Amino acid sequence: MATQVVMPKLSPTMEEGQLARWLKKEGDKVSMGEPLAEIDTDKATMEMQALSNGVLRKILINEGESAPLGQPIAIIGEPDEDISELLKTASAPKPEKAAEAPQSPPESDAAPAGDEQPQKVETPEPTNSISGDGQKPRTDGRVLISPIAARMASEAGIDFKTVQGSGPGGRIVKRDVESAISDQKNPAATKGAVGRISLPRPARAGVVYGPSAYRDEPVSEMRRTIARRLVTSLGPVPHFFLTMEIDMERAADMRRSINELYPDLKLSINDLIIKVVAVSLIQHPEVNASFQDKTIRYYEHADIGVAVATENGLITPIVRAAELKSLTEIATEVRELAGRARARKLKPEEYLGATFSISNLGMFGIEEFTAVINPPEGAILAVGAMAPKPVVKDDRVEIRQTMRVTMSCDHRAIDGATGAKFLQTFKQIMENPIYLFLDQ
Amino acid sequence: MPVMTMRDALNLALKEELARDSSVFLMGEEVAEYQGAYKVTRGLLEEFGPKRVIDTPITELGFAGLGVGAAMAGLRPIIEFMTFNFSILATDQIINSAAKMRYMSGGQFKIPIVFRGPGGSAYQVSSQHSQALESWFAYFPGLKVVMPSTPADAKGLLKSAIRDDDPVIFIEQERMYGMKGEVPEDADFTIPLGVGEVKREGTDATIIARSLMVPTALQAADQLEKEGISCEVIDPRTIRPLDINLIIESIKKTNRAVVAEESHPFASVGAEISAQIAEHVFDYLDAPVKRVSGADVPMPYAKNLEQMAIPDVAHIVAAVKEVSYV
Numbered sequence: 230m231a232t233q234v235v236m237p238k239l240s241p242t243m244e245e246g247q248l249a250r251w252l253k254k255e256g257d258k259v260s261m262g263e264p265l266a267e268i269d270t271d272k273a274t275m276e277m278q279a280l281s282n283g284v285l286r287k288i289l290i291n292e293g294e295s296a297p298l299g300q301p302i303a304i305i306g307e308p309d310e311d312i313s314e315l316l317k318t319a320s321a322p323k324p325e326k327a328a329e330a331p332q333s334p335p336e337s338d339a340a341p342a343g344d345e346q347p348q349k350v351e352t353p354e355p356t357n358s359i360s361g362d363g364q365k366p367r368t369d370g371r372v373l374i375s376p377i378a379a380r381m382a383s384e385a386g387i388d389f390k391t392v393q394g395s396g397p398g399g400r401i402v403k404r405d406v407e408s409a410i411s412d413q414k415n416p417a418a419t420k421g422a423v424g425r426i427s428l429p430r431p432a433r434a435g436v437v438y439g440p441s442a443y444r445d446e447p448v449s450e451m452r453r454t455i456a457r458r459l460v461t462s463l464g465p466v467p468h469f470f471l472t473m474e475i476d477m478e479r480a481a482d483m484r485r486s487i488n489e490l491y492p493d494l495k496l497s498i499n500d501l502i503i504k505v506v507a508v509s510l511i512q513h514p515e516v517n518a519s520f521q522d523k524t525i526r527y528y529e530h531a532d533i534g535v536a537v538a539t540e541n542g543l544i545t546p547i548v549r550a551a552e553l554k555s556l557t558e559i560a561t562e563v564r565e566l567a568g569r570a571r572a573r574k575l576k577p578e579e580y581l582g583a584t585f586s587i588s589n590l591g592m593f594g595i596e597e598f599t600a601v602i603n604p605p606e607g608a609i610l611a612v613g614a615m616a617p618k619p620v621v622k623d624d625r626v627e628i629r630q631t632m633r634v635t636m637s638c639d640h641r642a643i644d645g646a647t648g649a650k651f652l653q654t655f656k657q658i659m660e661n662p663i664y665l666f667l668d669q
Numbered sequence: 670m671p672v673m674t675m676r677d678a679l680n681l682a683l684k685e686e687l688a689r690d691s692s693v694f695l696m697g698e699e700v701a702e703y704q705g706a707y708k709v710t711r712g713l714l715e716e717f718g719p720k721r722v723i724d725t726p727i728t729e730l731g732f733a734g735l736g737v738g739a740a741m742a743g744l745r746p747i748i749e750f751m752t753f754n755f756s757i758l759a760t761d762q763i764i765n766s767a768a769k770m771r772y773m774s775g776g777q778f779k780i781p782i783v784f785r786g787p788g789g790s791a792y793q794v795s796s797q798h799s800q801a802l803e804s805w806f807a808y809f810p811g812l813k814v815v816m817p818s819t820p821a822d823a824k825g826l827l828k829s830a831i832r833d834d835d836p837v838i839f840i841e842q843e844r845m846y847g848m849k850g851e852v853p854e855d856a857d858f859t860i861p862l863g864v865g866e867v868k869r870e871g872t873d874a875t876i877i878a879r880s881l882m883v884p885t886a887l888q889a890a891d892q893l894e895k896e897g898i899s900c901e902v903i904d905p906r907t908i909r910p911l912d913i914n915l916i917i918e919s920i921k922k923t924n925r926a927v928v929a930e931e932s933h934p935f936a937s938v939g940a941e942i943s944a945q946i947a948e949h950v951f952d953y954l955d956a957p958v959k960r961v962s963g964a965d966v967p968m969p970y971a972k973n974l975e976q977m978a979i980p981d982v983a984h985i986v987a988a989v990k991e992v993s994y995v
Binding site for chain 2: 376377378379380395396404
């Protein structure tokens with residue numbers, strides 16, 4: 230007999246689920262216990278298992294779409310069975326209770342065992358999503374892992390509990406750890422350590438950059454929950470702040486050398502900061518982002534808004550695609566833009582639509598401050614004054630030029646660690662600006 | 670190097686050793702006048718005479734015992750069993766006398782004897798004449814057990830077995846006598862007992878095979894290579910002493926092991942190798958050791974059933990895929 234598959238309750242606080250991925254397509258055979266789809270809940274992506282045998286006759290919601298608990302999302306039946314009745318009832322949303330009643334989802338991730346009681350309604354039981362060869366994953370909390378995989382994980386400092394197993398019954402095997410190790414080496418996923426820096430190709434002469442291209446990624450259910458919570462607790466844009474002290478000796482030296490060679494350029498430290506921020510943003514695209522309610526927008530280029538104080542107030546002209554421009558180009562462009570800003574002669578496209586902003590109050594002697602994000606940008610960097618300070622270096626106190634920067638981040642789009650990694654890269658390049666001239 | 674059959678390589682080894690050492694003599698059913706049931710002893714009676722190449726009555730226990738006595742008295746007998754199936758009758762002499770005499774005499778007697786003959790599966794000769802007995806002999810301390818997989822190995826190993834001062838069980842695969850290969854002519858060419866050989870290098874899985882299973886494993890490796898799985902094929906050549914280090918080093922590299930053998934699975938040499946792998950390289954394994962064995966039934970006579978009972982290329986391919994998770 231054909232049955233409806235409904236959106237299951239996969240976490241205690243789940244109210245609706247987003248269909249992350251169908252693991253079967255219409256017409257595929259399914260058997261009880263087989264993974265049917267991956268569901269994004271407010272907590273995690275969970276695998277949903279089929280609770281009856283047959284053929285997946287109809288998929289009722291597409292990947293990326295959400296459905297409240299209990300809403301039919303698919304129909305499983307015999308290949309030639311008439312499912313028109315079920316299709317009709319499926320279009321009328323089911324009351325939530327129907328799905329709620331017989332389930333008892335585990336209270337915590339640690340106790341998924343013993344979930345074998347009979348279930349009257351087509352609601353999959355929650356399981357940890359261990360993939361494998363289709364065998365039912367173990368639910369007794371033991372992690373299956375081959376000896377060599379365990380050893381490699383421990384040598385690489387990987388917690389194998391976080392690794393998905395692809396062997397029988399979800400056993401973690403060598404190839405799973407190998408791919409975890411290569412993920413770890415990938416700079417985007419690196420924890421702590423700052424990897425090798427690869428710079429974007431420099432701009433070709435004469436190319437004029439318009440507003441940056443972008444890609445929109447759907448806001449996941451989890452991200453939406455974070456966003457909702459943070460907004461209600463902290464206000465329309467939930468800020469958090471990250472401060473770092475930068476050793477500016479080399480940057481100051483470099484600026485001095487460049488200005489000796491090109492006295493007319495009058496390269497400022499701020500120009501250098503624009504370039505370094507832009508390059509760092511390309512290394513960390515997750516920071517070059519904007520929260521757009523349903524999506525998070527990731528920009529291809531670093532369009533840097535530079536806060537300029539005018540008689541009438543603050544305005545932020547934009548250096549487009551700053552990662553591709555040379556220091557000379559940036560210095561010239563900023564000076565020109567700031568001049569027109571003060572003369573109130575900027576066109577809207579010259580100050581609207583930055584991907585990231587910099588506010589520098591160093592010239593006022595401000596050591597450190599926090600800036601307010603200019604929505605819909607995801608972050609802003611507040612730059613303090615560069616000043617000589619006693620610094621402990623190799624166990625000795627030295628006087629060095631230092632500068633403190635504080636990044637304000639929109640927590641809906643950017644997490645603490647994400648912002649911190651970006652700042653690490655920023656610091657690494659700022660302290661060794663020679664990077665700007667390497668790796669091209 | 671001349672190409673010859675395994676039969677001729679064995680014959681050459683016997684001829685060279687009979688010529689080299691006058692204390693070596695050959696004894697068994699039909700070895701002299703009939704020139705051997707499988708013609709391994711062809712021409713030896715003519716060349717070395719009836720004192721060195723001796724036909725016996727059909728009394729395995731009797732001539733095995735004669736051999737042990739001759740070895741104690743200082744000769745180097747080679748006892749041919751028409752097939753190892755008949756060695757079962759002689760096991761009291763092999764196990765209780767040959768294997769233990771050195772130990773029980775406190776080293777006063779060495780027993781330089783070779784028991785040789787065909788073993789393993791043969792075509793349609795049914796349960797009593799088609800079986801692998803190596804695990805029986807390998808079980809006993811005091812016996813060495815050798816199983817060659819190529820004509821060259823057969824020659825080199827048989828010569829070492831004849832020169833060895835301890836009793837050696839030398840099992841030739843009945844279906845391999847006609848197999849051809851290059852064989853060194855050098856009369857001093859020997860292969861030391863206890864030293865295995867990598868028959869094919871590979872990186873993804875180690876197949877440990879012996880005797881007839883070596884060419885079978887090599888075919889499986891060829892097939893798997895086409896599917897992107899690189900197999901290392903290891904032939905220990907000597908079952909006891911076992912070159913476990915060769916196996917260990919290979920598994921450290923591949924992390925996966927398949928043991929292929931013709932014998933029944935229970936308490937087989939493959940079981941021993943699997944256990945040693947678990948003891949030595951547990952931390953390197955990515956999958957449980959997989960054994961490919963003969964069926965756990967007496968060898969069927971019916972051709973279709975017999976085919977199913979003997980491990981083949983497909984069995985090994987499937988086992989390698991299983992341990993490679995593909």
